[in-house]
Amino acid sequence: xxxxxxxxxxxxxxxxxxxxxxxxxxxxxxxxxxxxxxxxxxxxxxxxxxxxxxxxxxxxxxxxxxxxxxxxxxxxxxxxxxxxxxxxxxxxxxxxxxxxxxxxxxxxxxxxxxxxxxxxxxxxxxxxxxxxxxxxxxxxxxxxxxxxxxxxxxxxxxxxxxxxxxxxxxxxxxxxxxxxxxxxxxxxxxxxxxxxxxxx
Numbered sequence: 057x058x059x060x061x062x063x064x065x066x067x068x069x070x071x072x073x074x075x076x077x078x079x080x081x082x083x084x085x086x087x088x089x090x091x092x093x094x095x096x097x098x099x100x101x102x103x104x105x106x107x108x109x110x111x112x113x114x115x116x117x118x119x120x121x122x123x124x125x126x127x128x129x130x131x132x133x134x135x136x137x138x139x140x141x142x143x144x145x146x147x148x149x150x151x152x153x154x155x156x157x158x159x160x161x162x163x164x165x166x167x168x169x170x171x172x173x174x175x176x177x178x179x180x181x182x183x184x185x186x187x188x189x190x191x192x193x194x195x196x197x198x199x200x201x202x203x204x205x206x207x208x209x210x211x212x213x214x215x216x217x218x219x220x221x222x223x224x225x226x227x228x229x230x231x232x233x234x235x236x237x238x239x240x241x242x243x244x245x246x247x248x249x250x251x252x253x254x255x256x
Contacts, residue, residue, distance in 0.1 A: 064162070064180055064187045066226035072158035072182065078230045079150045083131035086147075090154035100157055101205070104181055107151040108190050108203045115144050117194040124245045128238040140244060141193045141211075142177035142234045148192045149179050158182035160226035162189055163256050170218040174252040177234065178210065180226045187226055223256065231256035 066072075075081030093110065097103035116123065116138045127139040130150035139147070145161055152159035164176040178191040184205060191201040191210040202209040214220045233253035241247040 062222045062224050064189070064226050065224045066160060066180070066182075066187055067228065069158035069182045071228055072160045072226070073153050073156065074228075075150065075153065076229055078129050078146055078235060079153065080129050080131050081150045081153045083129075083150075085131050085134050086150050086154055089134060090151050093151070094155050100155075101183055103155055104152060104157055104183060105203045108148060108192055111144050111148040111151070111192040112194055112201065115139060115147060115192075115194070117141070117144070117196075118244045119248050120194060120196055122245060124243045126238060126241060126244050128235065140177075140238075140248065141191075142230065142238065144192045144194070145177040145179045146230060148190070152179075152181055160187075160228055161230055162226055163223045163231065164212065164214060165219075165221040165223065165254065166212055166214070167218050167220055172250075173219070173254045175231065175234065175254060175256060176212060177231075225256075227256070 093106045094103050118138050118140050123138045127133040127136045127143040130147040133139040133143040133147040149159045159181045162178050162180050165173050166176050167173045180187045180189045188205050189208050193211040199211045201211040214222045237253050
């Protein structure tokens with residue numbers, strides 16, 4: 057578990073409801089999955105938790121399962137069942153927006169060695185009158201992210217001593233650097249081995 061969340065910087069919640077060509081909210085597959093989860097959810101919080109856990113657990117992380125297919129949009133990620141953290145964040149954002157829950161994209165700058173830095177993608181959801189970061193990356197030994205609206209529990213605690221950063225902005229649209237990187241590769245594993253963006 058992490059300490060207190062950083063102070064997020066966001067626009068008005070209504071700005072985080074529309075789709076775009078990556079967060080393709082109106083794709084039939086996205087809408088169908090959203091409706092399926094909404095049908096069993098008693099309220100917005102239950103729905104948000106349900107689609108978070110689906111995205112975290114049912115959409116595999118490309119690197120964890122060594123799947124080289126490229127997914128970028130929410131619908132591609134859903135249909136392929138696999139994606140990097142960015143793609144999973146795009147899907148979760150679309151599922152939340154599809155049911156009228158404001159959601160945006162957040163980023164961290166992380167490192168394994170203190171020398172090479174990569175951008176990590178996650179989301180923020182607006183519930184209980186405030187923004188709450190959630191990380192649908194996918195759990196594994198050493199990673200235990202949970203849906204929390206109190207003390208956030210993300211995949212990666214930021215180690216400031218190594219130069220890692222929590223970036224406070226909640227973005228309406230995906231990072232242009234992320235979109236360019238994903239559109240520019242045919243092998244997501246090759247991209248993950250040295251080609252990920254280092255800033256939004």
